[in-house]
Amino acid sequence: MKHVFVREWRGGWKAMAIWxxxxxxxxxxxxxxxxxxxEEMGQMVGLFNNMGVFSAMFGLDKINIASPxxxxxxEGGIVLSIAGGLxxxxxxxxxxxxxxxxxxxxxxxxxxxxxxxxxxxxxLALAALVLALNLIVTLFALLAFSLAGSGLVAADFARLMAxxxxxxxxxAILCFGLSCFLKGESVxxxxxxxxxxxxxxxxxxxxxxxxxLGFLTPFYYADYANVAGGPMRWAEIAAGxxxxxxxxxxxxxxxxxxxx
Amino acid sequence: xxxxxxxxxxxxxxxxxxxxxxxxxxxxxxxxGFIGPNGAxxxxxxxxxxxxxxxxxxxxxxxxxxVQVNKADNLRPVGYLPGEAIxxxxxxxxxxxxYAADLRQKDCRKKARELAELLDIDLGQKVDTLxxxxxxxxxxxxALQHEPDLYMLDEPTSGLDPLVQRTFWQYIQRMNEGxxxxxxxSHTLSEVQRHCRHVGVIRxxxxxVSAPVEHFVKTQTRRVSVDGEAxxxxxxxxxxxxxxxxxxxxxxQGEMQPLLKALHEGSVRDMTITELDLEDVFGQYYGGQP
Numbered sequence: 001m002k003h004v005f006v007r008e009w010r011g012g013w014k015a016m017a018i019w020x021x022x023x024x025x026x027x028x029x030x031x032x033x034x035x036x037x038x039e040e041m042g043q044m045v046g047l048f049n050n051m052g053v054f055s056a057m058f059g060l061d062k063i064n065i066a067s068p069x070x071x072x073x074x075e076g077g078i079v080l081s082i083a084g085g086l087x088x089x090x091x092x093x094x095x096x097x098x099x100x101x102x103x104x105x106x107x108x109x110x111x112x113x114x115x116x117x118x119x120x121x122x123x124l125a126l127a128a129l130v131l132a133l134n135l136i137v138t139l140f141a142l143l144a145f146s147l148a149g150s151g152l153v154a155a156d157f158a159r160l161m162a163x164x165x166x167x168x169x170x171x172a173i174l175c176f177g178l179s180c181f182l183k184g185e186s187v188x189x190x191x192x193x194x195x196x197x198x199x200x201x202x203x204x205x206x207x208x209x210x211x212x213l214g215f216l217t218p219f220y221y222a223d224y225a226n227v228a229g230g231p232m233r234w235a236e237i238a239a240g241x242x243x244x245x246x247x248x249x250x251x252x253x254x255x256x257x258x259x260x
Numbered sequence: 261x262x263x264x265x266x267x268x269x270x271x272x273x274x275x276x277x278x279x280x281x282x283x284x285x286x287x288x289x290x291x292x293g294f295i296g297p298n299g300a301x302x303x304x305x306x307x308x309x310x311x312x313x314x315x316x317x318x319x320x321x322x323x324x325x326x327v328q329v330n331k332a333d334n335l336r337p338v339g340y341l342p343g344e345a346i347x348x349x350x351x352x353x354x355x356x357x358x359y360a361a362d363l364r365q366k367d368c369r370k371k372a373r374e375l376a377e378l379l380d381i382d383l384g385q386k387v388d389t390l391x392x393x394x395x396x397x398x399x400x401x402x403a404l405q406h407e408p409d410l411y412m413l414d415e416p417t418s419g420l421d422p423l424v425q426r427t428f429w430q431y432i433q434r435m436n437e438g439x440x441x442x443x444x445x446s447h448t449l450s451e452v453q454r455h456c457r458h459v460g461v462i463r464x465x466x467x468x469v470s471a472p473v474e475h476f477v478k479t480q481t482r483r484v485s486v487d488g489e490a491x492x493x494x495x496x497x498x499x500x501x502x503x504x505x506x507x508x509x510x511x512x513q514g515e516m517q518p519l520l521k522a523l524h525e526g527s528v529r530d531m532t533i534t535e536l537d538l539e540d541v542f543g544q545y546y547g548g549q550p
Contacts (some may be wrong), residue, residue: 003362009346080468089390107356107402111363112335128423255332259313 004113004121005128012129020133023083028074031144032231062225068151069253073160073224074142079217080137080164084110084196088130088168092175093182093190095122096255105260118254123176130172134165159227166237167222171197173244180251180258190213215239261324263288263410263441269323270366271308272465279304281318286443286458291436294445294474295542296462303343303447305462306414310340311529323410335362339408343415343445345399347387351380353398354383360402368405378427379492400428404435406443413444417451430453449542461542481513482533483540490526494505495519511540 057092063239064070099105108118139159145152182189201219204210214220214233218240221233264286272278279301286292296302308315309322311329311456320327321332347356355373361368379397396419402445407487411432417425431454432547436442436550446452452459460470468475486508492498512519523531 003359007348007359011350095454103344104348105347106312106344107360107399108363110310110335110340110342110403111360112332113333113363115330117332236406257314259329260307 001117001121001124004108004118005125006120008125009128010063012125016087016091016129016133016147016209017136019087020136023080023133024137024143026079026083027072027137027141028144028147030075030079031068031072033147034068034148037071039060059092061189063228068148069147069153069154069156070228072141073156073228076141076144077160077222077224081167081222082198084130084133084164085138085171085198085219086166086191088172089131089175089190089194090187091129092172093128093179093187093193094125094185095176097182097249098178098185100182100260115256116252119180123173123248126172127169130168131165134161134168137161150197154226156224159232160222160224162231163222163227163237166241167218170218170237170244172241173241174247177244177247177249177251180231180248180255216243261292262286262321263289263323264321264443264500266294266318266320269305269308269315269320270317271304271313272316277301277314278432279308279462280465282462282465284460284467284470286441288441289436289439290458291432291442291456292444293456293459294443295449295452295459296445296460297447300462301461301465303414303493304465306340306412306443308444310335310338310412325336331416332531337409338395339403339406339411339413341399341403341411341413341416343418345395347395347398349388352384352386353381353390353394356387356398357383357402357405360406364406366406369524371407372405373402375404375431378431379424393421393424396420406441407435409435409440411440411442411444415445415447417446417448425451450537451539474538481536483509483536484512484519484525485509485532485534486526486528487530488526490523490528492522492526495522498522511536 036202065074094101099108141157141161142152143155148202173192175193178189178193196216196218200210200213201223204214204217204220205223205225214236216239218237220226220229221240223237226233262285264284266284267283268283269284270278270280271468277299280306282301284426294302294305298301304313307313309320311331314329315327321536325331325334326381327334351359353376357368360371370374372383376397379400381401382396385394385397387395387417390398396416400416403411417428420428422433429451432442432444444452444456456473458471458478460475460484462466464501467521485499488506488508490508492501492510492512497518498510498512501508501510503509
């Protein structure tokens with residue numbers, strides 16, 4: 001298990017670092033522009049708050065985007081949600097299936113290894129990569145605030161970044177479970193699952209009757225508009241993790257007896 | 261207790277192909293050649309025995325342990341060389357071998373170096389830049405470096421040059437003399453004939469025959485090659501008659517007198533009578549299509 005973990009980490013850390021640095025650099029550049037927008041933002045808050053469906057979709061009616069924290073929560077939050085979600089989905093969907101897709105399964109499973117142990121090593125490596133990505137991005141975000149002359153609301157920032165980490169991990173675990181059923185890397189499926197969950201969260205913001213779907217999509221509880229000034233959405237987090245862990249458990253059970 | 265034993269073992273895919281009711285026994289210390297053309301079921305047999313796939317029927321035992329999917333302990337004393345040696349991109353050959361050794365929790369560095377020297381390969385190269393033959397060498401080292409009791413080698417010499425093939429077989433013979441069992445699949449008949457003590461012939465997933473090599477080549481059946489002409493078309497016991505550029509070649513099974521009479525009546529300038537080689541035997545089992 002340990003050696004599989006190390007192998008996955010070594011094989012994945014460079015791509016993760018590039019991905020994290022790209023997201024982080026984007027955040028820094030967005031926040032570097034904040035002082036230029038600050039004045040106009042103040043005048044536009046009223047407009048943003050009253051744009052109907054558009055305001056609801058992105059939570060503009062719940063947050064003050066004229067503040068640095070609100071501005072970061074909206075701009076940075078969306079970028080981190082999508083980019084981090086994509087990374088988690090693409091890495092998760094490939095991490096098991098790539099052994100068959102790249103035909104290295106013969107080498108790996110020709111060694112005396114329990115499949116469960118291989119899968120555990122891969123899952124832990126996936127979690128470590130997602131965690132590292134979030135840590136790097138968090139450091140960039142803190143840098144971004146210091147460049148913008150602070151304005152950081154520590155509690156909101158902590159809730160946002162913690163929710164994002166939990167959301168990325170949930171997407172990764174869900175896609176890991178799906179990966180066990182696949183014969184080859186199906187990156188398109190991973191992206192599709194991630195986008196479906198994201199779009200679902202947008203619709204929940206618009207149509208209140210869809211609120212129960214917030215228990216299915218992690219993008220809902222990770223939305224800055226839903227954590228700013230309030231507690232984290234533990235009920236939705238618990239439900240989402242139950243779903244993702246169930247998918248992972250089903251994947252592991254299937255993979256134990258799968259024909260490779 | 262045999263090294264490999266199967267009882268009515270089947271692995272049938274959805275398209276109906278695979279292996280069907282294979283009964284096989286390979287004694288410990290044997291070198292067993294498993295021959296058949298591509299798609300005959302050689303790799304399916306090996307992969308089912310190693311637990312890559314769930315058998316759809318029958319049973320198998322590897323060094324006395326029942327075969328089943330995901331049974332790690334069965335693989336501990338086994339060295340497996342897949343038909344295609346494919347590794348992780350970006351890794352150096354030495355890293356691949358170290359990874360394989362780590363997964364087995366064994367220090368195989370000394371043996372890996374020795375084998376690399378023997379097979380003449382630089383382990384500092386990245387595996388994705390290696391030629392097919394050199395990739396095969398890395399696969400061979402990965403399968404041999406932990407000095408297993410049972411070698412399961414799927415077409416081990418395909419892609420290797422003749423010199424390396426010879427070195428490989430010399431090493432395998434040495435390991436066999438040390439007590440290891442070798443099970444090797446191949447469609448290179450001369451190789452099997454030269455190095456194996458027992459042979460199994462598989463056709464369309466069914467084991468047609470399993471016997472000592474002598475059983476195939478030391479029979480009363482002979483291949484006769486004649487430079488000239490001989491009236492053998494109606495000769496009883498003659499078959500597979502082929503004529504080409506003033507030469508006649510055929511397989512003969514029967515008494516010598518009728519053969520000599522038929523040759524005497526022809527115009528024979530020169531002739532050879534030899535034992536069948538596995539190529540001929542293979543042709544018999546496959547209707548002339550090895």
